[in-house]
Amino acid sequence: MTPKRFRRSNLVWGLVAWLVGILFFIPVLWMVLTSFHSEADAATNPPKFTAPLTLAGYKEFFGATTGASPWPPLINSATASIGSTILVLLLAIPAAYALAIKPVRKWTDVLFFFLSTKMLPVVAALLPIYLIAQKLGLLDNINLMVILYCAMNLPIAVWMMHSFLAEVPVAILEAAAIDGARLPTIIRKVIVPISAPGIAATALICFIFAWNEMLYARVLTGVVAGTAPVFLTSFITSQGLFLAKVCAAATAISLPVLIAGFAAQDKLVQGLSLGAVK
Amino acid sequence: MSAVDTATTRVTGPAGAHRAAAKPRRAAWARRAPLLPALVFLIVITQLPFVATLIISFMNWNALYPDQIHFTGVANYRTVLTDSLLRASIVTTVELTVAVVLISLLLGLLLALLLDRVFVGRGLVRTMLIAPFLVVPVAAALLWKHALYNPVYGLFNGLLTVVWKAFGSDNPPQPDWITNMPKGSIIAELVWQWTPFMMLILLAGLQSRPAEAMEAATVDGAGPWQTFRYLTLPHLRRYLELGALLGSIYVVQNFDSVFTITSGGLGTANLPYTIYQTFYQAHDYGRASAAGVVVVIATIIIATFALRVVSSLFREEAKR
Numbered sequence: 001m002t003p004k005r006f007r008r009s010n011l012v013w014g015l016v017a018w019l020v021g022i023l024f025f026i027p028v029l030w031m032v033l034t035s036f037h038s039e040a041d042a043a044t045n046p047p048k049f050t051a052p053l054t055l056a057g058y059k060e061f062f063g064a065t066t067g068a069s070p071w072p073p074l075i076n077s078a079t080a081s082i083g084s085t086i087l088v089l090l091l092a093i094p095a096a097y098a099l100a101i102k103p104v105r106k107w108t109d110v111l112f113f114f115l116s117t118k119m120l121p122v123v124a125a126l127l128p129i130y131l132i133a134q135k136l137g138l139l140d141n142i143n144l145m146v147i148l149y150c151a152m153n154l155p156i157a158v159w160m161m162h163s164f165l166a167e168v169p170v171a172i173l174e175a176a177a178i179d180g181a182r183l184p185t186i187i188r189k190v191i192v193p194i195s196a197p198g199i200a201a202t203a204l205i206c207f208i209f210a211w212n213e214m215l216y217a218r219v220l221t222g223v224v225a226g227t228a229p230v231f232l233t234s235f236i237t238s239q240g241l242f243l244a245k246v247c248a249a250a251t252a253i254s255l256p257v258l259i260a261g262f263a264a265q266d267k268l269v270q271g272l273s274l275g276a277v278k
Numbered sequence: 279m280s281a282v283d284t285a286t287t288r289v290t291g292p293a294g295a296h297r298a299a300a301k302p303r304r305a306a307w308a309r310r311a312p313l314l315p316a317l318v319f320l321i322v323i324t325q326l327p328f329v330a331t332l333i334i335s336f337m338n339w340n341a342l343y344p345d346q347i348h349f350t351g352v353a354n355y356r357t358v359l360t361d362s363l364l365r366a367s368i369v370t371t372v373e374l375t376v377a378v379v380l381i382s383l384l385l386g387l388l389l390a391l392l393l394d395r396v397f398v399g400r401g402l403v404r405t406m407l408i409a410p411f412l413v414v415p416v417a418a419a420l421l422w423k424h425a426l427y428n429p430v431y432g433l434f435n436g437l438l439t440v441v442w443k444a445f446g447s448d449n450p451p452q453p454d455w456i457t458n459m460p461k462g463s464i465i466a467e468l469v470w471q472w473t474p475f476m477m478l479i480l481l482a483g484l485q486s487r488p489a490e491a492m493e494a495a496t497v498d499g500a501g502p503w504q505t506f507r508y509l510t511l512p513h514l515r516r517y518l519e520l521g522a523l524l525g526s527i528y529v530v531q532n533f534d535s536v537f538t539i540t541s542g543g544l545g546t547a548n549l550p551y552t553i554y555q556t557f558y559q560a561h562d563y564g565r566a567s568a569a570g571v572v573v574v575i576a577t578i579i580i581a582t583f584a585l586r587v588v589s590s591l592f593r594e595e596a597k598r
Contacts, residue, residue: 014397020389021403027470028409030433031421042425045452046443047436091319094312104309110317117324119577121531123553124570127563128330151323154316183312212414215533215550219558229416233538236420243424243431250417261412262405269478273520 035247042243057248073231076142081210084149088157088206096161114155140222149210159274164198205271228253335567342561354568367552378468379525386476394484411474419538422467429454460544476521483517
């Protein structure tokens, strides 16, 4: 291929890529744009792309007429997501140590057992969890969601941490052991610093999946511990227009995930591939 | 699942070490110790409830009739397996999963190939392409249902109006997307969310191709198609399989889209939705549990195959 032809084909494929990228982005853009329109402008056909912008949708999201503040569900979601992510890391890092660095016998079987629990449909365990939570008085309690989200993400976290810890050079660990460092010290002073990027990727993925979860939250929480995704569905009303405020709520609730994901795109890739991609 | 359970007991149990000296046994337990908290936690939270599901599945238990709780043997299973709704929802689950995973895998591959080239603003295009995956699933489903699919003021029909007006027609087609193609609507929304995921994994795969082999192919006069067919595709196999497996795990369990877009109506009720409804609205705990057990057995069969694929995948990686 001559350089000139090469350049032209690159230009064409570059344009195609831009076009597809914009196509995929349009729904997100439309969601954000609609969230800044008035309800009347949001529900028009043909669409009013240049309608005046307003914060009315966001005011509704913050409870202007209903008086329902979004903060309790947002704080619940943050508690459940951050709490479960910390718990996941506390359990997954030592487990990954016993699977990658000083592996137990048949460590591959254990690893696959972890992944196989992920294939167990959530709904199959939903009823007993509901009944047990009812008995223990844990219904509508955000701590229950912390525990369940931790269990939900633990298999993935163990897989990811396993493949990240497998990269830690053995010589460093041996040196630390010879110097008389005990396991907690080795984990804290050697493994965590070396595998920090991997831990960050794991934490990001666990946070996103916990933040997004709805089925457990819908069944097991109510007025007190309801999370943001459940709150979001409450903006659908059978009467009147609701498109702008639904878009405002959807944008606001997706914002933490969008920011975290955009800021850490490489971590996202590492995490999504369960650490198979470095 | 239970099959895997026994495998674990073999690993964490005393592993035939009872005759061995105390020292290696202690060493073995020292190795296992860091693993135990995670393993015990996972078994207690995800496996024990399933045992309860199994027991309840043999009971007549409707929460609306609390004085009539008793064991009924396999009655629930007979109901479940002859229930045409449940059978339909099994088919729907397979249809949704296969369609979403295959289409998003194919689209993801095409996008990854595009993004593997050098062009102006590549980072920005990648960022735009990731965005759909980062919208909270319920929010995405609501967005598609109300802001895009709505026959009166949705963006799709709005754009049809704009295009038809541009050509001087006052009579644009205004299809009711969700009613006309309920499954297609759900599939399209899920494909939109999962294509970025596949694209990211496959792009990482493309970028890990050995540069020397690619250069050698060009030097030897291999065309782009030949390079793709005999070099890129075999290299991408692991990544395609990984994407398909992870995608399936999540799409099979999809609840948010079905619940939001059609509320399980118009033949779109998949298994998670049907079980949710049996439990949450009909309060028939026994039947919901039996359905859950059936799902789990089906999942174990599929997962056994899937796991075999992944294990071969990671064994290859270990060999590298």
